[in-house]
Each structure stands twice: as C-alpha cells, then as structure tokens.
Amino acid sequence: MSHKLIAFFVICLVAIVSSVELDIHINLDPTTNEVAIDYNNLLHKYAPNDQVFLGSKSIPHITLYLTDFVQEQIPLVQNGISQIFPLLNQAGKNCLVQMTTIDISAQYGMWLVQNNQCLQYLSDLVVNNTFQYITPNQTIPDWVYSLPEPLRDEKIAMIKKYGSPNVFDQFQPHVTLAWDEIDNLTIAFNQVDVQPTSFYSPSIGIGNTGPYGTVLDNYYGTFNFSNNNKNNNNKRRIK
Ligand SMILES: *[C@@H]1O[C@H](CO)[C@@H](O)[C@H](O)[C@H]1NC(C)=O
Ligand SMILES: *[C@@H]1O[C@H](CO)[C@@H](O)[C@H](O)[C@H]1NC(C)=O
Ligand SMILES: *[C@@H]1O[C@H](CO)[C@@H](O)[C@H](O)[C@H]1NC(C)=O
Ligand SMILES: *[C@@H]1O[C@H](CO)[C@@H](O)[C@H](O)[C@H]1NC(C)=O
Numbered sequence: 001m002s003h004k005l006i007a008f009f010v011i012c013l014v015a016i017v018s019s020v021e022l023d024i025h026i027n028l029d030p031t032t033n034e035v036a037i038d039y040n041n042l043l044h045k046y047a048p049n050d051q052v053f054l055g056s057k058s059i060p061h062i063t064l065y066l067t068d069f070v071q072e073q074i075p076l077v078q079n080g081i082s083q084i085f086p087l088l089n090q091a092g093k094n095c096l097v098q099m100t101t102i103d104i105s106a107q108y109g110m111w112l113v114q115n116n117q118c119l120q121y122l123s124d125l126v127v128n129n130t131f132q133y134i135t136p137n138q139t140i141p142d143w144v145y146s147l148p149e150p151l152r153d154e155k156i157a158m159i160k161k162y163g164s165p166n167v168f169d170q171f172q173p174h175v176t177l178a179w180d181e182i183d184n185l186t187i188a189f190n191q192v193d194v195q196p197t198s199f200y201s202p203s204i205g206i207g208n209t210g211p212y213g214t215v216l217d218n219y220y221g222t223f224n225f226s227n228n229n230k231n232n233n234n235k236r237r238i239k
Contacts, residue, residue, distance in 0.1 A: 019068045019135040023215045024126050025061035026201040036060035039192055040177050046188035050180040051212055058214035062173050064123040067163035073133035078221050080129045085223055091118045093227035098198045102189045109178030109185045123171045134163040179212035200227050
C-alpha cells in the first residue's frame with residue numbers, strides 16, 4: 001500500500017471515531033410516550049415493514065437539534081446545555097406541546113407537532129449555544145439538492161453553518177412513528193387513526209441516534225424541567 005493510501009485510511013479512521021451524531025430533543029410525558037409506542041405497535045400490524053420500533057429499539061422524542069458533534073467536545077455540549085438550562089426550563093416547563101395529524105413524507109410517517117413560540121425558542125437556543133462544537137463540513141444530503149430555490153440555498157447554508165437543514169425557520173417539530181419503503185403508510189395510518197393530544201414535556205435529553213431519525217437513549221443527559229405538578233395532575237385527570 002502506498003503511503004498516500006495509508007494516510008487516506010488514517011484520516012478516514014480519525015474522522016469516523018472523532019464524530020458522533022447526537023439528537024438534542026424534548027422527551028414525551030409518560031402518558032403520551034405510551035400512546036406513541038401503542039400507535040407504533042398497532043401500525044406494525046398494517047405496515048409490517050415499518051423499521052421504527054418505539055419502546056423496544058428507540059424512544060419517542062421531538063428533535064430540537066440533530067447533528068454530528070466532535071467527540072472530544074461532547075462535554076462542552078453537555079456543559080452548554082447546563083449553562084442555559086435556567087432559560088430552557090423557564091420556556092419548557094410551561095410549553096404546551098400539541099400533537100396534531102400524521103404527515104407522510106417520502107418513507108417517513110410523522111406525528112406533527114403544532115409549532116409555537118416556546119418550541120421554536122427551545123430549538124433556537126439549543127442550536128445557538130451548541131453549534132460551535134459540531135463536526136465541520138458535514139455532507140449535504142442528496143435530497144437537499146433536489147429542492148426548489150430559494151429553499152435549496154437556504155438549507156445548504158444552514159448545513160454549512162449549523163450542520164442541520166432543519167433549524168430556525170426550517171424547524172418542523174414532530175414525532176417520527178414510521179419509516180417504511182414498502183407498505184403504503186397512508187393506508188396503514190388510516191387504520192391506526194391517530195388522535196390529537198397535548199402534554200407538557202418533562203425534560204430535554206441528549207441521546208445517541210439510530211437509523212431513520214430514531215433516538216436510542218438519553219445517554220448524554222436528561223435535564224428535567226421543574227413541572228412535576230403539571231405532569232402528575234395530567235396523569236390523574238386521564239385515569
Ligand atoms: C439565535 O441566534 C440568532 C442569530 O445570531 C439570533 O438572531 C437569535 O435571536 C438567537 N435566538 C436565541 C433564542 O438565542
Ligand atoms: C471545510 O471546507 C471548506 C471549503 O471547502 C475549507 O476551506 C475548510 O478548510 C474545511 N474545513 C475543515 C475543518 O475541514
Ligand atoms: C397509497 O394509498 C393511497 C390511498 O389509497 C393512494 O392515494 C396513494 O397513491 C398510495 N401511495 C402509493 C405510494 O402507492
Ligand atoms: C429526572 O426525572 C426522572 C424521571 O422522573 C428521574 O428518574 C430522575 O432522577 C430525574 N433526574 C434528576 C437529575 O433530577
């Protein structure tokens with residue numbers, strides 16, 4: 001092997017081990033978390049090729065910021081979230097999260113969340129205080145190149161600066177319930193008949209990601225909002 005080739009592999013290896021894709025998200029309250037898992041389980045009956053397995057392989061979540069971070073800088077990401085947590089808590093503990101309808105987009109089946117000021121603020125604040133630790137020069141996905149202008153240029157600029165095409169005015173909160181390239185998700189979701197609901201999130205989590213936009217855990221931290229009364233009241237009302 002030539003020295004150039006060896007150098008190339010070493011660079012690739014360093015690039016692979018030093019970058020970690022993290023998902024910074026809000027978690028669902030216990031009731032809505034169960035509801036999302038139940039919908040996902042039921043969906044598997046009508047869409048047996050769905051590759052999202054909530055509750056067993058991954059966790060329901062609403063992404064605030066998803067990107068690759070430099071591995072050595074993950075402690076700085078965690079510290080960044082801790083530093084701004086008083087602000088995140090203030091906005092998050094009173095933020096009513098309204099789950100609406102299902103949107104089928106390409107292979108994804110997403111339970112849409114009504115965007116509002118507090119969710120937008122949580123995402124903006126998280127991005128502003130952590131993007132300095134992202135992996136530089138992240139790949140622009142092919143689907144971005146097929147978007148119409150001016151959206152294409154806006155998303156490319158976002159990826160270059162923030163490592164994500166879905167921040168600021170492109171933030172579209174949702175809970176992913178399905179990824180399926182075989183079954184007709186429109187027909188399957190009609191059977192599941194997802195109903196609107198709302199909840200107060202208990203926490204912000206930082207977790208590892210799996211395939212198809214899934215989140216595996218809250219491994220890098222769970223930051224609890226100080227809204228336990230609300231969640232308890234909510235649970236009591238439903239029972
Ligand atoms: C995030 O940064 C942008 C650009 O610097 C700024 O306009 C915006 O007010 C910031 N938002 C928050 C919530 O920090
Ligand atoms: C990122 O890409 C730009 C333009 O291609 C280049 O100038 C810069 O050196 C790259 N930065 C890193 C850290 O690779
Ligand atoms: C899925 O089913 C719906 C309703 O029958 C139909 O309108 C749509 O074209 C189908 N989608 C695909 C990708 O076949
Ligand atoms: C956050 O809340 C969870 C669930 O209620 C609890 O298990 C955990 O101990 C809390 N963490 C902190 C740091 O308070």
